Amino acid sequence: MTCQHPSCSFDIFSSCINHCMQNLCLIHLIDHGDIFLRDFTDLLDHLDKSTCILKQETNFAETQIIQRRQYEIERINRMYDENQEDIRKRLAFAEAANVLLKDKQHKLIKSKQENECYISQHDLEQIKSYSIQIKNSSFEKQENKNKSITNFEIINEPKFMISNILKTYSCPLIQPNVFGITLEHNIRFDCDGSTYNKSHLTRHLEYYHRMLPECALRLRNAIVNGQSSLDQIKLFSDNEIILNKEFFSDCTLTNATNIFGAQSSLSILMHIPCTKKQMALASMINHFQYYHKLKYNAAKKIFNAMKNKSLTSDIILFETNERIGSQAAKENQILTMKLLAIFVLHKDVDKKVKILQEEFNLESFGYFQRLSIQQLFGFSARTVTERTALGTKQSVEADQTAKGFIHIYVRPDGLASVIIADSEYPQRVAHTLLSKVMDDFTNAYPPSSWANMNEQTGKMASLSEVLRKYQVTFLYKGNFQDLAKREITVAERQKIGRFFYRFRNGESGADVYDRVSSFMDSLFREMDGNLMPNSNILIVSHGLFMRLFLMRFYRWSVEKFHTLENFNNCGYCILERDDQDGSFILKTELKIFPERKRTAMKDLKEKFSEQSFNEEIITTSYTRDTKNDEKKND
Known part of the structure; x- marks a missing residue:
């Protein structure tokens, strides 16, 4: 094949990937590369000029606002001085009037007591004069009060600034x-x-x-x-209702098969039926769009019906086959719950906060946004840490730019960790990571060195690995079972075993066992660090997780796991701590598959009491041998 450049007959060398995607010979490939570099250079020059213009405009705006600030300060100072002088004069006049009043009252009393007139026409004129001055002063005060502070003339001020003030x-x-x-x-x-x-x-x-x-x-x-x-103007009477009692409303999407007439393609919607209650009515459009994945037009139509109080359960807003779901909510959509940033900070006794180390994952933001987003995250992490008390965990909503949450944990020793993640990231996982990050940092840098560390001097290599490793990817839609193949699946599981059999697009017991191990590491770390002294720990989980937790905790074999029945719905299992040696004793009798029960209860008790805690256990500080205890009880 020949070169696709016009009037060229040479053979193809390669494709012009960066420029025109044509198959070109070597000569024209080089020419197109030069054209691409020239266009790229022109684009950079244009961006540089635009940046310079923006900088100049920003500097000019800064100068204008500084001048404006100085002008306003001087004007307020002048007003203050004038008002102070006026108040001084009025006070002196009031004192003189008070002296005059007392003198005239004394003359009047004396005249009444002695039946002689000590009051002359001059006294009457003085009183009239003082009354007129007080009246005129009151009118001047009222006129000055009615003048708006915005009705002043600004010389050499930009018109847009005056407009904004008005x-x-x-x-x-x-x-x-x-x-x-x-x-x-x-x-x-x-x-x-x-x-x-x-x-x-x-x-x-x-x-x-x-x-x-x-x-x-x-x-x-x-x-x-x-x-x-x-x-003192009264616009509203005492009994008038001005509170909008319908400010909060429940979500109306409670029917999973019929949404106000629409019955087609409802499977692509999320979280239907909805159980959200008492949400602000003004936020309903965003709730319909981002939580349920409705199209904007459909969300707005439902919102308007709610606002007009015309929305009922049998109202028809959409046609039967109308698609009201957004294109983003596709079936089997794979989404990633992102960790956007991780910070390690130190808060001293004066509540001053410094960032010791930080890592970012800003791939979801545009190239020119990343610097400002990074600065915003740093400011948010520092501010939230300043406002969080020692020994406190919390999660707060981040800025609208990030559309996520800020998870923070400030330890009693002043070390803090902040994770900024999107709104879908599980809070529990985030708070577990906070403890892990601070434990790793403590191992790398002893507490005595934190106060003397400068900003951004932490070099813990595992922080970037944590940020990369704990990005959670998941499948939105459920993994539904094929009823036609269910019998085959059950037979395969019985043949392979419940521990090792993995369902299609699902997990095996061995996979869950690995997750149990990670969870126990975090649990033991908090227990060893005395972060939960003398506390009862409640773990809420599925029955499979409970059995695998016991298997991992007491180091049971796979064969023993296969003999255990699942717990009943809302079943429970109690592990009680012995204060003498710190070990945990299993207090709940576990159920065994009927076909695998021993004929003698004694053998059963040996199998799941003595052997479970003696022969098959590698002794740790969290398990114990109960054999001697049972002998004592007997």
């Missing part, structure tokens, strides 16, 4: 008893008084303070018209 308004609901709103109205009063533009102020009053839309609009109009909470 269109922002502070929320007055930082305390009760404003505009007639009291605690009996049951709305929120924990607002920080932030400023909003006209439309955002309405949304703030509706969604944060949970006011009815018409009440929020009435209050917003009063604020926009310049009315202040200090004016």
